[in-house]
Amino acid sequence: QKEVEQNSGPLSVPEGAIASLNCTYSDRGSQSFFWYRQYSGKSPELIMSIYSNGDKEDGRFTAQLNKASQYVSLLIRDSQPSDSATYLCAVNENTGFQKLVFGTGTRLLVSP
Amino acid sequence: SQTIHQWPATLVQPVGSPLSLECTVEGTSNPNLYWYRQAAGRGLQLLFYSVGIGQISSEVPQNLSASRPQDRQFILSSKKLLLSDSGFYLCAWSGTGYYGYTFGSGTRLTVV
Numbered sequence: 001q002k003e004v005e006q007n008s009g010p011l012s013v014p015e016g017a018i019a020s021l022n023c024t025y026s027d028r029g030s031q032s033f034f035w036y037r038q039y040s041g042k043s044p045e046l047i048m049s050i051y052s053n054g055d056k057e058d059g060r061f062t063a064q065l066n067k068a069s070q071y072v073s074l075l076i077r078d079s080q081p082s083d084s085a086t087y088l089c090a091v092n093e094n095t096g097f098q099k100l101v102f103g104t105g106t107r108l109l110v111s112p
Numbered sequence: 113s114q115t116i117h118q119w120p121a122t123l124v125q126p127v128g129s130p131l132s133l134e135c136t137v138e139g140t141s142n143p144n145l146y147w148y149r150q151a152a153g154r155g156l157q158l159l160f161y162s163v164g165i166g167q168i169s170s171e172v173p174q175n176l177s178a179s180r181p182q183d184r185q186f187i188l189s190s191k192k193l194l195l196s197d198s199g200f201y202l203c204a205w206s207g208t209g210y211y212g213y214t215f216g217s218g219t220r221l222t223v224v
Contacts, residue, residue, distance in 0.1 A: 042218070
């Protein structure tokens with residue numbers, strides 16, 4: 001059974017700080033990785049994707065991938081109260097077909 | 113642009129009643145379609161996925177079934193609901209390649 005592990009949190013950070021969210025995965029053959037944001041009662045929204053080792057930046061968000069360590073992270077700079085949500089890590093199974101395995105999510109709380 | 117529609121938004125059904133949830137995608141052809149369930153406080157569980165009309169793969173044995181009668185229509189059904197079927201049901205679509213999913217707005221089902 002392929003697994004994606006995340007700390008459930010909550011991760012509490014003050015407004016303006018950097019939030020660091022982490023994820024590990026079990027399938028060494030996985031090639032594509034995603035971060036989704038889910039507000040309470042809403043459906044998940046794709047915010048970042050990463051496919052190769054290193055960093056990928058998009059505005060205040062940076063995704064980091066280390067395939068050797070089977071580790072993905074998401075950094076949120078200048079955190080805002082509106083960033084308070086659950087962040088889901090998703091990893092594509094190495095099956096030749098796009099089928100994502102999701103972690104249970106980390107709840108982020110940004111205090112004003 | 114592509115859009116995904118899912119309805120109804122909320123549903124309260126008695127135990128033993130039937131279920132039909134519908135999902136349609138616009139603006140794309142031959143999408144991959146998925147049904148996920150998110151139980152309260154838990155992660156996303158893949159229920160069914162489909163790569164084409166009439167092609168359904170089941171991930172978890174249960175009293176639910178899925179059908180894809182048209183290219184951009186995906187239906188989740190049950191003949192007799194159980195209390196354990198309560199949850200947040202999410203339809204998603206993806207194209208070819210590994211670019212992540214787009215989710216519909218979800219259906220919150222409560223079985224009473």
